[in-house]
Amino acid sequence: MTVRESAPTRGAAGPAPRPGGRGTATSGRGTVTRLLPAPLRVLVLGVLLVVVLAPVLYMLFASVSSDLSVAEGAFLPTSLDLGNYLRIWSTVELGRGLVNSLLVAGAVAAVCAFVALGSAYVLVRYAFRGRLAILRGLLALQSIPGTLMLLPVFVLFASAAQLLGVPVIGTRWALFVTYLTFALPFSTWVMVTYLRGLPPELDEAARVDGASAWQVLTRVILPLSWPGLVVAGIFALLLGWNDVLFASVLTNPDSRTAAVALQVFGATQEGGAIPVYGQMMAAALVCAAPVVVLYLVFQRYLISGLTAGGVK
Structure with missing residues (x-):
């Protein structure tokens, strides 16, 4: 005795098709496609942040450092000198x-x-x-x-x-x-x-x-x-x-x-x-x-x- 599976009736609620492919995510407004996998995306964002923020951090650290320490090439301030913001x-x-x-x-x-x-x-x-x-x-x-x-x-x-x-x-x-x-x-x-x-x-x-x-x-x-x-x-x-x-x-x-x-x-x-x-x-x-x-x-x-x- 064989049992045939009945075909789903048209209009019946079934599981929604899953958006295929790696790097896709669904949200309330639609499907968001991610071009890079998560580890590589984090690495790229980290490199971009370093490239962008490194000069800004250097300016910030140099603005509260002594002129001698900056001239010697020190990145981190050895002592805080907030008087630079008053002397300018x-x-x-x-x-x-x-x-x-x-x-x-x-x-x-x-x-x-x-x-x-x-x-x-x-x-x-x-x-x-x-x-x-x-x-x-x-x-x-x-x-x-x-x-x-x-x-x-x-x-x-x-x-x-x-x-x-x-x-x-x-x-x-x-x-x-x-x-x-x-x-x-x-x-x-x-x-x-x-x-x-x-x-x-x-x-x-x-x-x-x-x-x-x-x-x-x-x-x-x-x-x-x-x-x-x-x-x-x-x-x-x-x-x-x-x-x-x-x-x-x-x-x-x-x-x-x-x-x-x-x-x-x-x-x-x-x-x-x-x-x-x-x-x-x-x-x-x-x-x-x-x-x-x-x-x-x-x-x-x-x-x-x-x-x-x-x-x-």
């Missing part, structure tokens, strides 16, 4: 440099983000002759090295000062205009990519309710565009914060930024018996701290803003 405010003149950097880079970030939003809104929502040429021109501007623009910018500002009778070189306005010019193309492209992910039906619904183009931009598009604005603003801020080339040419001791102050301080220590390594590392950490804090605060917006438009 008089030795490096870091306070004035930080204020100038915050004013210039912060103004560039704010103005660049909102100007890029308006420009991107027009380029995405309106069709007109020359639209593609403008987009391609913005992309082409990214391929021009900033070093080639140093002399033309200097000559342009010098000529404008002679024509208007107003000093331009040596002021914060010179840096503001320069950084804004170089940051706008990239920020506009970031906002163009982000606004393409917003459905145009939002604009149509607002216009049906009687909103003007300005009201659509400020009351509908602007509240939804904060991730893109944060990305555009932070990249513009980094351009002004980290720049040394233009800031060293277009500033004087009163308008000098923090990056230039560090460069001047490092140059004055060359040729000495024992350079003040501790103060140099402490000043570098103080200058890097605002940017790190900014990234940590806006990390959520950065991730969503950078990945916007990647999935349609």
